[in-house]
Amino acid sequence: MIIVTGAAGFIGSNLVAGLNARGITDIMAVDDFADGHKCINLADLDFFDYLEYDDLAARMDAGEYFGDIDAIFHQGACSDTTEWDGRYVMARNFTYSKCLHRWAGVHGVPFIYASSASVYGMGPQFIESRSAERPLNMYAFSKFAFDQYVRARPSSSPVAGLRYFNVYGPREGHKGKMASVARHFSAQIAETGECRLFRGSHGYGDGEQRRDFIHVDDVVAVNLWLLDNPHVSGVFNCGTGRSQTFNEVADAVIAWHGRGEKRYIDFPDSLVGAYQSYTEADMGALRAAGYDRAFMDVQTGVPRYLDWLARQAG
Template sequence: MIIVTGGAGFIGSNLVAALNARGMTDILVVDDLYEGRKCLNLSDCDFTDYREYDDFIDLVRRGHDFGPVEAVFHQGACSDTTEWDGRFVMARNFEYSRSLYEWTTARSVPLIYASSASVYGMGPDFVETREAEHPLNMYAFSKFVFDQYVRARTSASQVAGLRYFNVYGPREGHKDGMASVARHFSAQIETTGQCKLFEGTDGYANGEQRRDFIHVDDVVAVNLWLMDNPQVSGIFNCGTGRSQTFNDVADAVIGWHGQGNKHYVAFPAHLQGRYQSFTEADIAALRRAGYTAAFMPVEVGVPRYLDAIAKTRES
C-alpha cells in the first residue's frame, strides 16, 4: 500500500494519478474534504481506501497497523499563508508531521514529505542551509520547524523533504485565489482579454519580477524518483533551478490563446517589503543525490497545462 496525505489536493491528486499510471492502485488517500470540490481531483483516479485527515492521524498515534506500507507521501497541510493562529497551524503541520515521522521510522517505512520554499522568506539565497532560512509567516515557520526536527534525527529508513517552489498545473481548480498565476492569467484572457501583472518593484521593470515556476508533473517525477531510490534521504529544493519572469508566463498564456495582451497595475502598498520579487531554487543537492531529469520551462509547461484544462472541459 501507498499512503498519500493531502491526496485530494493539488500535488497529492497528481501523485495518485501518476501512481495509477504505473499500475499502482492500492492507495490510501488521506484528506480533509470540508472543501468538497477537491473530490473532483480524484474522479479519474483509482484507490482502495480513504480516511479523513484527523481520523487518520488518530489511528497513527494509536499505532494502527495499516498492513504492508511501501511509502508515505505526506502532502497534506494547512497551506494558508494568511493564517496566524499559531497553535492551529503548528498542530496541523508540525505535530501531524512529527507523528507521521515517528510512525514511519518505527516501521522502516519511507517518508517523503512536502516542505516549502517559503522557509527562505525574502531570500536572497535559496539553498538548503540554516543560514538561508528566514520564515516570515506561520505556514513557513511550521515547515521550517519540521525540517529542523528531521535534521536533528537519524533514521535507518528514508526520510526526504521537498521544498516546493511555484508549482502550477492540472488539478488546482479548487484553490481559487491561491491558484497559480498561469491559471489566473488564462482566466483573465478569457474574460477580459488582458493579463494583469504588477508594475516594476524592487528594481525590476514591469512584469519582470522572477520566480522559479515548476510544472506539477516535474514535482511528481521527483517524488516518484525518491520512492524508487529509498537510499536517498535529506531535504531538497524542488524547483527548476532557473527563474523566469511573470512576463514569460503571460506571454506563454497569450501565445496559447492566440490573443490578448498584458496590462500592468500598480504594485500594492500592503505587499511592499513582503513580496518575493525573486526566487530560484539551488538544485545542486538534488543533482548530487542522483536526480538527472530535465525540468520544463514555462514555454513548455504552461501550454501543456492549458491543453489539460481544455481537455477537461471538453470531456
C-alpha cells in the same frame, strides 16, 4: 500499499495520478473533506481506501499497524500563506507531520514529505542551508520548523523533504486565490482579454519579478524517483533551477490563447516586505543525490497545462 496525505489536493492528486500511471492503485488516500469540492480531483483516479486526516493521526498515535506500507507521501497541509492563526497552522503542518514521521520511523517506512521554498523568505540565497532560511509567514514557519525537526532526528527509515518552488499545473482549481499565476492569467484573458501583472517593485521592472516556476508533472517525477531510490534522504529543493519572469508566463498564456494583452497594476501595500520578487532553486543537492531528469521551462509547461484545462472544459 502507499499512503498519500493531501490526496485530494493539488500535488497529492497528481501524485496519485502518477502512481496510477505506473499501475499502482493500492493507495490509501488521506485528506480533509470539510471542503468537498476537492473530491473532483480524485474522481478519475483509483485508490484502495480513504481516511480523513485526523482519523489517520489518531490511528497512528494508537500504534495501529496498517499492513505492508511501501511509502508515505505526506502532501497534506494548510497551504494558505495568508493564514495567521499560528496554533491552527502549527497543528496542521507541524504536529501532524511529527505524528506521521514518528510512525514511519517505528515501522521502517520511507517518508517523503512536502516542504516549501517559502522557508527562504526574501532570499537572496535558495540553498538547503540554515543560513538561507528566513520564513516570513506562519505557513513558511511551520514548514521551516518541521525541516528543523527532521534534521535534528535521524530516522531508521528514509526521510526526504522537498522544498517546492512555484508549482503550476492540473488539478489546482480548488485553490482559488492560491492557484498559480498561469491559471489566473488564463482566466483573466478569457474573461477580459487582459492579464494583470504587478508594476515594477523591489528593483525589478514591470512584470519582471522572477520566480522558479515548476510544472507539477516534474514535481511528481521527483517524488516517484525518491520512491524508487529509498537510499536517498535529506531536505532538497524542488524547482527547475532557473528563474523566469511573470512576463514570460503571461506571454506563454497569451500565445496559447492567440490573443490578449498585459496590464500592469500597482504593487499592493499588503505585500510590501512579504513578497518573493525572486526565487531560483539551487538544485545541486538533488542532482548530487542522482536525479538527472530535465525540467520543463515555462514555454513548454504552460501550454501543456492550458491544453489540459481545455480538455477538461470540453
